[in-house]
Amino acid sequence: MSKIILKQKIEKLVNYFHAGRYTFVIRESKLLLKKLPENLFLFNLIASCHQYLNELEAAKKIFIYILQLDPKNLSACNNLGNVYKNLKKFKLAEESYKRALQLNPNYINTIVNYGNLKYELNDHNGAIILFNQALDLNTETPIAHYNLGLVFQSLGEFDKAKYHLQALLKINPKATMADKILSRITKYKNGDSHIHEMKDKLDKISLTEKEKIDIFFALGKAYEDLNDYEKSFYYLKKGNQTKKKLLNYNITSDLGIFNVLKKFFTNYNFKKTKLVTSKKKILFIVGMPRSGTSLVEQILSSHSCVYGAGELPYLTDIIQNEFYKDNALNLNKLLELNNEKKLQNIADRYASLTNNYNYSEMLITDKAPLNFLWLGLIKLIFPSSKIIHCTRSPKDNCMSLYKNVFDDNLSWTYDELDLLKFYQEYRALMSFWNQSIPNFIYDVNYEKLISNTSDEVKNLINFCDLDWEQDCLDFHNNKRPIKTVSSAQARQSIYNSSVNSSRNYEKFLPNLFSSLDSL
DSSP: OHHHHHHHHHHHHHHHTTTOOHHHHHHHHHHHHOOOTOOOHHHHHHHHHHHTTOOOOHHHHHHHHHHHHHHHHHHHHHHHHHHHHTTTOOHHHHHHHHHHHHHHHHHTHHHHHHHHHHTTTTOHHHHHHHHHHHHHHHHHHHHHHHHHHHHHHHTOOOOHHHHHHHHHHHOOTTTTHHHHHHHOOOOTTTOOHHHHHHHHHHHSOOOHHHHHHHHHHHHHHHHHHHTTTHHHHHHHHHHHHHHHHHHOOTTTHHHHHHHHHHHTTTTTTTTSSSOOOOOEEEEEEEEESSSHHHHHHHTTTTTTTEEEEEOOHHHHHHHHHEETTTTEEEEHHHHHGHHHHHHHHHHHHHHHHHHTTOOOOOOEEOOOGGGEEEGHHHHHTTTTTTEEEOOHHHHHHHHHTOOOOOSSSGGGGHHHHHHHHHHHHHHHHHHEEEEHSSSSSEEHHHHHHHSSSHHHHHHHHHHHHOOOOGGTTTTTGGGOOOOSTTTGGGGOOOOOOOTTTTGGGGGHHHHHHHHTTTT
16 A cells, blocks of 8 residues: 555544544544554554543553553553543553653643643642643643633632633634633623624624534623523523534433432332441532532531532442443342442442542542432442532522533433423432431521521531531632532622522523422
8 A cells, every 4th residue: 555545544534533433433444454554543543533432441452552562652642641531540640641741741732631630630730830831832722721711710710710711712712612611700791892702703603503502601691690681591592402402312311310219229228238338538418500519518618627529420430330231220230239348349449539639638528419319329338428418499490500501411401391300300309318318418408508607507517527617607718629610609708699590580481480389
């Protein structure tokens, strides 16, 4: 095969790769490898396809193979670090990134990826240093500006966040994820230039559906700030409809989780199962997203004995690996919960993952709201943990979900009927847990927390078996990072403007609101 033909074939495969046709690229690259068995670029391409298909073990094996043949292969070294990071093998990821930077200290891709690892593990100073290092090499590195915007947003340094997000938009006006983050940390006033800029993008720039979604939700937030609820809802509805269409989501699979859990744990004898011994003391903060979980974590992590870890994906990841089959929670696999060694293994794996965070406090919070699904499993795996369940007015809670676009898989939030069904199932499951495992769950109501802050906070601290500290009432001074959409709100002192805020939209979603009235 001539070099010209080879180059043309590889260029076509790269184009297909960028178009997302990963399975096709794997098949065609393997055919090409039969004629070119030592072409490391093709191996790298195949491994990268496996990586994007979330076939991480397959990707890992190929990247390791490449490095055995060529220990100085920079691309493979960097990509192996990304695979280890996605596999939650953080120390191995760090080793790979360091190895890549030894090969080329100025390799921006690795510098940014290493910064992302630092950010995930809440080492914000380390992340800032690395992202700035990338900008020192190239001031127009878009991802470095965006990531610095995220870091500074999570730290509450909003002016710095705005600087980097605006810098990104100058480089690439179509980077609408920056508009989305800007809208969350901006209190809009009449004549705000950012509103006009976003509307101009919709009118004058060819945007993808995903890019439009960011703008729709950002404009929805902007017009809410201006008290123009009709325009706000117009954009929110467009954002939700477009997102729903893009996801092609069916709620049936999510509702199936509720049914399997209730079926398995009905009449389950928790006293018969030998409880796990765990040295890790965890405060699980659960509830519907946008129910006040970030505020509660901000209060608790203001205590000197509590480390606020944020929304950790680890418990759900482990449960999906252990108890799912064909992408669904499996009733038969849940029978393994009766195995003491299995429970201990899960507890140990969770503990080893949280040990990657650099903290010395006695307690650690896990603020993944949807952990409310797993309270029966938590009772078995982490019996000494504390469960704090955040509740909020159903209308305010559901409207707040409808007003936001999320980075994670909350696919049920983008449709009025899906949102209602999920909320109803959540309420039913929490009632089920309270009956099945009484005296295990502590309820914190958002409205009560707002109206009677001092007493509610003291009761919360007492439930966690902690001594009182005044800093818990002065939680707005807490400088810990908040990575959720609540970053701006949770840093403010107590305010009541969000209570009954849903009434501004009640006429636009009559079916949802009337159904919530009956709960």
